[in-house]
Amino acid sequence: MSTETHTSVRLTLFKHSAGSFLAALDEAQIPHGPIHMFSTTPQGSGLVEAITALSEAMPWNAIAKVAVAWIEARKSREIIIHTETGESIQAKGYSASEVQKLLQKSTNVIVIDTKPVDES
Template identity: 50%
Template sequence: MTAQAVSTIRFTLFKHSRESFLAALDDASISHSSVVQFSRQPQASGFTEMVSALSDAMPWNGIAKVIISWVEARKSRRVMVQMKDRVVSIEAEGYSAKDVERLLKACRDIAIIDTLPQGKEIEALE
């Protein structure tokens, strides 16, 4: 029997990003699960979702494509990738899917942010 490593990606969804980003993962057939966190100290408000799979089966490219298309769909969206050393955070905007895929393999956490609710972007531009 061969032991295989499990890869996980932790997404923290802020503001108005939860519904649209999870729908984008669902549309790409990427399974995810909610994580409930308990703490004695105040925490940043946000919802946590995890994608996990055996390393060989992790849909790195699919997740990268979801991130790129989700960010490009609205100007109010941001994706911040925090690397494992916790020092470097990289904004995913402007990167190719291949670049984002490489970042995902070396990341610790990903913050998904949409500052405007659905349908409000047009009003903000007026």
């Protein structure tokens, strides 16, 4: 029996963020996969992905760097990190090392781009 612990980062992608953010994760070689959710009641629309790894192997620094670079690339982008203490923190303006610390305490990360990629 293994005593290794798994860690995951849950990403909820809204509006036009899915293609560009998932491509940024792919470019950084950070594996991710969809979470399929089933419900009998209406749910908010958004694509849900997860990054899962053994706790010691979670690429926290790489994820934080991707998040900061993705936000800084366009003014229409935002990432909101929900923590286990119930806080909601907008990652815009934070450094990669600050975002890394927040991601380690996250319960959900909301990724939003309000404009399509082909719009300025």
